[in-house]
Amino acid sequence: MVPDMSTRLLSMTAFLAGAWATLYTAGLADPVRQTRRREIASDVWECCAEVGCGERRSGAAAAEILVRLFLGIPDDILWRWEYQMNTSTNGPVPWWLNATGLGVSLSALGLYFAASLSALTSGSSLSIAIRDSVWIFPTILTVHVIAICAFVGFAAMVDLRVLGWTLRRTPVMDVGQSLLPWVTGGLAVVIISGAFIYMSDPMRYAGNSYFDVKIGMLLVGGLNAWACHRRVYQRATEWDQAGHVPARTRIASGFSLALWALIIVAGRLIAFGA
Amino acid sequence: MRRKPGSLVPLEIAICEAASVLQQRGISQFHGYSIAKELKHAGDTRLLTAYGTLYRALDRLEQMGLLRSQLEDPHIAAAESRPGRRLYELTAAGQQAIADAAQALNEARHRHTKRTQRMKPIKPIKPIKRGWSPT
Numbered sequence: 580m581v582p583d584m585s586t587r588l589l590s591m592t593a594f595l596a597g598a599w600a601t602l603y604t605a606g607l608a609d610p611v612r613q614t615r616r617r618e619i620a621s622d623v624w625e626c627c628a629e630v631g632c633g634e635r636r637s638g639a640a641a642a643e644i645l646v647r648l649f650l651g652i653p654d655d656i657l658w659r660w661e662y663q664m665n666t667s668t669n670g671p672v673p674w675w676l677n678a679t680g681l682g683v684s685l686s687a688l689g690l691y692f693a694a695s696l697s698a699l700t701s702g703s704s705l706s707i708a709i710r711d712s713v714w715i716f717p718t719i720l721t722v723h724v725i726a727i728c729a730f731v732g733f734a735a736m737v738d739l740r741v742l743g744w745t746l747r748r749t750p751v752m753d754v755g756q757s758l759l760p761w762v763t764g765g766l767a768v769v770i771i772s773g774a775f776i777y778m779s780d781p782m783r784y785a786g787n788s789y790f791d792v793k794i795g796m797l798l799v800g801g802l803n804a805w806a807c808h809r810r811v812y813q814r815a816t817e818w819d820q821a822g823h824v825p826a827r828t829r830i831a832s833g834f835s836l837a838l839w840a841l842i843i844v845a846g847r848l849i850a851f852g853a
Numbered sequence: 854m855r856r857k858p859g860s861l862v863p864l865e866i867a868i869c870e871a872a873s874v875l876q877q878r879g880i881s882q883f884h885g886y887s888i889a890k891e892l893k894h895a896g897d898t899r900l901l902t903a904y905g906t907l908y909r910a911l912d913r914l915e916q917m918g919l920l921r922s923q924l925e926d927p928h929i930a931a932a933e934s935r936p937g938r939r940l941y942e943l944t945a946a947g948q949q950a951i952a953d954a955a956q957a958l959n960e961a962r963h964r965h966t967k968r969t970q971r972m973k974p975i976k977p978i979k980p981i982k983r984g985w986s987p988t
Contacts, residue, residue: 596904614924618885619904620936625886628935643901651905658909 585638589630592644593623599648603655607662663757709779716779723772727846730765731839733758734804741824741832750819789852793845800838807831864902864910866954869919871895872943873951884925884938885911911941919947 600619604612630637739745740754784790871891889901914920930937
């Protein structure tokens with residue numbers, strides 16, 4: 580028998596619920612991960628079983644699974660967050676945290692050198708496509724701004740914790756390990772979308788003094804973050820045990836906060852610069 | 854907003870109450886879907902509680918010691934060709950929490966009644982004259 584549309588929809592939503600559970604439990608300890616995935620699979624199965632018994636229609640069941648899935652996403656993320664916060668161990672700083680700062684610096688340098696090739700890139704098909712399309716540029720710009728919010732927002736939270744202005748009861752290491760993956764993710768999107776924005780009109784950005792200022796500050800900010808992750812944050816466990824953060828680290832965090840704020844201002848002023 | 858340690862949010866109270874209802878019906882162990890259905894029935898809502906919201910609350914209740922859980926014997930699940938269930942059970946602390954919540958609710962209702970009795974009756978609003986305009 581060929582399954583009808585609503586049956587296929589039910590299978591698809593059941594798959595979606597399972598896929599989401601797989602995604603947000605990825606990387607957790609085996610018993611926790613397996614228990615949660617099994618629990619969701621069982622819940623979805625019970626719902627599908629009612630359809631099989633004829634107690635409800637497959638379309639309604641599919642809609643219910645989908646709604647329950649989407650309405651529960653914030654709680655799933657918070658559950659993961661809470662689990663991470665409760666079980667994080669003070670291990671060494673992972674390699675990708677070191678890569679975050681270096682990534683900012685390298686992308687800043689890349690953009691700077693790309694600016695010198697602006698005459699060449701401005702005529703490229705990619706540049707023309709972004710520039711001439713009605714929706715590509717606004718979409719990229721929107722993604723860029725959202726990613727900046729995530730990147731700078733989460734980085735600022737880490738800096739504020741190091742400064743001791745927020746989350747004082749949470750160890751610096753826990754805040755770093757929980758938030759810096761989001762900083763890295765945000766950074767990746769910022770770099771990619773930023774490169775596309777630059778590609779839209781390289782000639783314009785190459786001659787813009789605010790663009791130069793932004794790139795310069797990105798370079799400094801990236802090097803500061805890299806130095807912090809490479810040298811300073813390796814001692815985060817010691818700070819948590821001692822109960823205070825050294826003045827030098829707090830100065831670096833304050834500097835980082837100011838710099839990200841200035842980078843946003845410079846980025847905004849690019850639109851008005853010549 | 855940070856909640857007071859040991860206090861329960863309405864969903865957690867509702868889960869404990871639903872668990873208690875199931876227990877009275879002779880179902881001492883329940884799984885997530887059955888509690889979601891019971892919550893829907895008790896709350897008279899159209900939708901079951903979202904997956905994330907429900908299982909996060911169940912996790913919190915277990916951490917508080919109001920519920921305890923265990924994974925179902927895999928042979929039973931295999932015999933019925935379905936995924937294994939996580940079975941929850943209301944603890945004595947959970948039953949106490951329901952009683953405490955009910956008492957707190959009664960006290961709040963009592964306070965509210967006393968407050969409303971002390972309030973002066975509202976004067977009736979004069980009807981607006983016909984033809985009145987703000988200009």
